[in-house]
Amino acid sequence: MPKHKPIRFKDPTFSEEAKKYVEEFTKEHPVSTSILKAVLATAIIGGVLTTAFVMPGLAAIAGKRAITKRKEKRKRYQQMWARFYDLRKRKDIEYVGESPDGEWIYKFSDKGRTVAKKFLLETLSIEYPKKWDGKWRIITFDIPEKYKKVRKTFQRKLKNLGCYPAQKSVWIHPFQCETELDFLKDVLEIQPFVEIYLTKEMPNGKVIYNFRKLLKDYI
Numbered sequence: 001m002p003k004h005k006p007i008r009f010k011d012p013t014f015s016e017e018a019k020k021y022v023e024e025f026t027k028e029h030p031v032s033t034s035i036l037k038a039v040l041a042t043a044i045i046g047g048v049l050t051t052a053f054v055m056p057g058l059a060a061i062a063g064k065r066a067i068t069k070r071k072e073k074r075k076r077y078q079q080m081w082a083r084f085y086d087l088r089k090r091k092d093i094e095y096v097g098e099s100p101d102g103e104w105i106y107k108f109s110d111k112g113r114t115v116a117k118k119f120l121l122e123t124l125s126i127e128y129p130k131k132w133d134g135k136w137r138i139i140t141f142d143i144p145e146k147y148k149k150v151r152k153t154f155q156r157k158l159k160n161l162g163c164y165p166a167q168k169s170v171w172i173h174p175f176q177c178e179t180e181l182d183f184l185k186d187v188l189e190i191q192p193f194v195e196i197y198l199t200k201e202m203p204n205g206k207v208i209y210n211f212r213k214l215l216k217d218y219i
Contacts, residue, residue: 007049007084008103009042010096013113015186018120019045025123035079039087040119043108049084087112120187121153126161126177132218136202139163139171139181141194150188157184164210172207174215 022041042049087093092112096105108116139158143151155165161180163171178196185191202208 006103008099008105009044009046009049009093009107010105011043011046011107011113013108014044014116017183017186021124021183022120035076036083036086037119037123039080039083040116043093043106044116044120048103049080087115117187121157121184124157124161124180124184126173126175126180128175129218132174132215133176135174135198135200136207137173137175137177137181138166138197138199139173139194140197141169141190143190143193147190147193150190154184154188154190154194162214164207166204166207172202172204174211175218 022044026038026041039049041047084093088095088106090111091109092115093106094109094112096107099105141151141154143154155168155171158171159165161173161177163173163177165171181194181196185194
């Protein structure tokens with residue numbers, strides 16, 4: 001297996017909240033996460049791509065079953081480096097320099113940040129509670145026309161998250177999603193244009209009808 005210098009990702013684009021979310025996502029989906037997503041997650045978090053990152057404790061592995069595991073980890077390691085070189089070839093990431101410790105420093109290009117944000121949007125979801133707290137989340141927004149493309153992306157994601165469009169700029173969800181919406185605002189850079197309100201009353205019958213089956217399992 002070829003030797004590589006460690007790759008350190010340093011990019012100030014993503015907030016600590018975004019990094020925390022990605023860390024939690026990779027912990028919850030360590031196997032199902034694709035190789036490309038694993039590399040993107042590493043870059044967003046500001047991690048290091050090394051043998052140790054994907055092959056911890058290989059020296060201690062022994063036995064037939066362990067050898068199979070070692071081969072799987074070796075394959076995953078090689079695939080991660082292949083995806084890294086794909087990102088570099090497509091100019092999604094840029095070489096910055098070398099650290100005093102000998103690490104190669106990379107960051108996202110403008111094009112690459114778009115790819116990373118797409119990954120973040122795809123992985124975002126609302127976690128359902130054990131029991132509904134009886135409050136409705138009303139999401140309102142007034143995103144300027146010059147951000148029309150971002151506004152459409154925001155609306156599509158609200159729909160994917162299961163929110164109901166009471167109006168074009170008013171969407172509703174019964175479950176706690178403030179953290180997810182704050183994260184979404186941060187990724188799309190639309191913080192000043194979006195508000196979230198909580199209410200126990202929902203006079204809109206269409207909203208109640210839309211969520212009737214879902215709420216039945218959580219009341």
